Amino acid sequence: MFVTFEGVDWSGKSTQAALLAGWLAEEGRTVLLTREPGGTPVAEAVRDVVLHGHDMTPWAEAALYAAARADHVEHAIRPALERGEDVVCDRYIDSSVAYQGIGRGLGEDRVRELNLMVTRGLLPERTFLVLLDPEEARRRGAGQPDRIEREGDDFWSRVHEGFRSLAAEFPERFVTLDGSRSPDEIAEEVREHLRPLL
Ligand code: ADP
Ligand code: TYD
Numbered sequence: 001m002f003v004t005f006e007g008v009d010w011s012g013k014s015t016q017a018a019l020l021a022g023w024l025a026e027e028g029r030t031v032l033l034t035r036e037p038g039g040t041p042v043a044e045a046v047r048d049v050v051l052h053g054h055d056m057t058p059w060a061e062a063a064l065y066a067a068a069r070a071d072h073v074e075h076a077i078r079p080a081l082e083r084g085e086d087v088v089c090d091r092y093i094d095s096s097v098a099y100q101g102i103g104r105g106l107g108e109d110r111v112r113e114l115n116l117m118v119t120r121g122l123l124p125e126r127t128f129l130v131l132l133d134p135e136e137a138r139r140r141g142a143g144q145p146d147r148i149e150r151e152g153d154d155f156w157s158r159v160h161e162g163f164r165s166l167a168a169e170f171p172e173r174f175v176t177l178d179g180s181r182s183p184d185e186i187a188e189e190v191r192e193h194l195r196p197l198l
Contacts, residue, residue: 001197002081002122004092007130008160009149010137011179012186016130017090019187020194024086027198032080035090036068040075043068051146058104062111065096070118078122093119094127094166099148102162103155125197128190129167132179134160 003020005013014035021033037047046068050061069092080087093115101111116123134156141149167174175193177186 001086001126001194002077002089002124003087003194004089004094004124004127005130006091006094006098006127006163007132007179008134008137008156008163010140011130011132012140012183013128013130014090015183016128016177016186016190017088019183020190021088023187023191024088029198030083030085032076032085032087033090034072034076034087036072036092036095037065038068039072039077039089042071042075046071051148053147055147058100058106061104062096062100062106062114065100066114066118069093069096069115073119073122089124092124092127094129094163097166098159098162102165103151103159108162124173126193127170127174128193129163129174129176130179130186131164131176136180 005017005020007013017033017035021031024031036043037050038044046064050056050064050068056064077087077089093112096115097108097112100106101108134153138156164176167176175190177189179186
């Protein structure tokens with residue numbers, strides 16, 4: 001099973017990805033818990049450039065996320081799925097579509113096409129979108145903001161609305177979750193959705 005979590009920064013998706021991976025392991029399944037950008041040495045190096053490096057053009061940013069994803073899919077995600085393992089990934093292609101395609105205005109279709117090309121069309125079976133008002137999410141934020149987190153309110157509302165429209169466009173893959181509830185309540189809803197698929 002390949003499952004991804006999406007949402008604006010600080011919506012609580014990493015917390016949910018970890019809770020789900022823990023539950024799947026308790027159920028006796030072998031799980032790869034991973035994140036984007038990252039998950040392989042090449043992708044982690046790209047992460048450093050894209051989040052903590054110099055300013056860059058929107059297409060340079062989109063291409064770097066896609067490069068990290070290409071390596072991550074071929075060297076970590078696809079091999080795990082081929083071994084019959086579950087993969088739980090914190091962010092995936094939908095993040096590029098929402099942040100670069102819609103947030104940066106590069107175009108939803110063009111960014112999706114780039115990413116389907118570099119991943120040879122690998123899409124998750126389920127994508128959980130943790131919905132939280134971007135202002136509320138930012139109140140949860142702590143520490144030094146990275147290059148993307150320093151963006152203004154307009155960018156955040158475009159990304160938030162972008163995710164919502166993706167969920168509406170692909171209702172068979174997306175499950176939306178109310179991120180304002182407690183972590184345990186949200187995790188239980190995730191488990192309810194996945195139990196029939198185990
Ligand atoms: P993300 O991966 O979306 O950036 P995290 O899971 O890292 O978000 O959570 C961001 C912050 O909010 C952390 O401090 C985390 O402990 C807290 N948090 C996570 N889930 C919830 C929740 N359901 N309610 C309140 N706070 C939460
Ligand atoms: P990360 O620290 O993982 O943020 P979070 O824990 O809040 O998800 O940083 C990832 C950042 O990169 C986040 O701001 C979203 C952004 N991003 C994109 O813009 N496009 C992408 O394709 C991906 C995977 C992430």
